[in-house]
Amino acid sequence: MQVxxxxxxxxxxxxxxxxxxxxxxxxxxxxxxxxVNQDAPDMYHLFFTDEDASAGSDLTMFxxxxxxxGRAGAGMVHRIGFRVADPAAIAFWEQRLTRHGLSHHxxxxxxVFADPEGLTFELVVDDSGDPPLRARHPQIPEDVALRGFDxxxxxxxxxxxxxxxxxxxxxxxxxxxADDGPTATGSDVAAAGGDRTPDGDPPSAPTxxxxxxLRSDRRGxxxxxxxxxxxxxxxxxxTVHHVAFGIRQADYEAWLPRIxxxxxxxxxxxxxxxxxxxxxxxxxxxxxEWATDEPGFEARNPREEWGVKTILxxxxxxxxxxxxxxxxxxxNPREEWDPEFVAAG
Numbered sequence: 001m002q003v004x005x006x007x008x009x010x011x012x013x014x015x016x017x018x019x020x021x022x023x024x025x026x027x028x029x030x031x032x033x034x035x036v037n038q039d040a041p042d043m044y045h046l047f048f049t050d051e052d053a054s055a056g057s058d059l060t061m062f063x064x065x066x067x068x069x070g071r072a073g074a075g076m077v078h079r080i081g082f083r084v085a086d087p088a089a090i091a092f093w094e095q096r097l098t099r100h101g102l103s104h105h106x107x108x109x110x111x112v113f114a115d116p117e118g119l120t121f122e123l124v125v126d127d128s129g130d131p132p133l134r135a136r137h138p139q140i141p142e143d144v145a146l147r148g149f150d151x152x153x154x155x156x157x158x159x160x161x162x163x164x165x166x167x168x169x170x171x172x173x174x175x176x177x178a179d180d181g182p183t184a185t186g187s188d189v190a191a192a193g194g195d196r197t198p199d200g201d202p203p204s205a206p207t208x209x210x211x212x213x214l215r216s217d218r219r220g221x222x223x224x225x226x227x228x229x230x231x232x233x234x235x236x237x238x239t240v241h242h243v244a245f246g247i248r249q250a251d252y253e254a255w256l257p258r259i260x261x262x263x264x265x266x267x268x269x270x271x272x273x274x275x276x277x278x279x280x281x282x283x284x285x286x287x288x289e290w291a292t293d294e295p296g297f298e299a300r301n302p303r304e305e306w307g308v309k310t311i312l313x314x315x316x317x318x319x320x321x322x323x324x325x326x327x328x329x330x331x332n333p334r335e336e337w338d339p340e341f342v343a344a345g
Contacts, residue, residue, distance in 0.1 A: 005215065009244070011061050012241055014064065016044045029048040030136070032048065032049040034330055036310075054133045055293045072233060078155055079121065079122055080121050081149065082124075082149060084123050096139075128219075157228060209227055214245060244290070246293060249293065266278055274300055276291070308332045
């Protein structure tokens with residue numbers, strides 16, 4: 001059984017409308033679905049993707065209105081990596097982030113920045129050989145657009161045990177010594193929007209412990225284990241809820257005994273409407289999901305409804321009026337696009 005890199009990454013936001021403005025307006029991703037958290041239907045679950053809603057490009061956000069800002073710590077993903085084509089694309093994004101008033105800095109060849117809630121990203125030059133997963137945006141030329149996920153960086157409480165799950169359960173391949181990866185200084189993290197300690201001091205630089213490549217014959221992605229900071233984690237707005245890895249539909253049920261056989265407590269098999277999932281928390285504290293590519297977004301909803309209609313799974317449809325009354329309106333981000341640009345696509 002193969003793992004097709006990263007399937008999606010789910011995060012928390014206090015304001016889904018502002019988050020949509022950032023992810024679509026600044027990063028240039030497509031709002032592919034406005035739906036709800038199936039476990040808490042009064043909460044938006046927003047899906048931002050490439051043009052085709054491909055696994056490997058899917059940044060999702062749970063909205064909890066007024067949620068206090070969080071802080072990444074032990075047992076959490078603390079940075080999301082996206083690919084771009086080349087150094088010229090990095091230069092484009094430096095200029096674009098500056099125009100939008102967002103602090104950023106270089107770490108080696110990577111460009112590091114944070115969204116307005118402190119969720120940290122890095123852009124890296126794509127040497128994966130994977131097909132690029134790009135969305136269309138009138139202000140972002142195709143040759144510099146984001147090309148899908150590169151990977152995640154995590155803080156593990158028990159890195160040796162986290163590493164064992166990555167290699168023995170997920171089949172990841174350890175990469176070269178951690179010292180070959182860039183790290184940030186405390187001032188760099190603060191400048192990029194990183195959270196400060198309770199005393200107001202910048203956090204110390206993360207120490208890279210080990211990097212892993214999750215790669216199949218379809219696509220791949222990286223997981224980096226970093227030494228956890230001393231400050232305790234605070235789940236909240238601007239933090240990652242979980243990371244999902246891609247698996248094949250044909251292998252879906254077979255993954256459950258494999259995961260449970262490694263001693264991990266799972267959710268069992270879960271139908272998430274767009275895909276099928278299994279959840280388990282790895283020993284270092286990070287919540288993992290195994291998610292299939294099928295049935296996919298287009299199998300569930302026509303493209304003309306993507307980002308327009310609030311989509312509910314069939315078992316929640318009878319509650320639509322009550323659910324929609326609890327959600328703030330989020331307009332289709334493409335409504336104000338130049339019609340000629342839309343037609344050209």
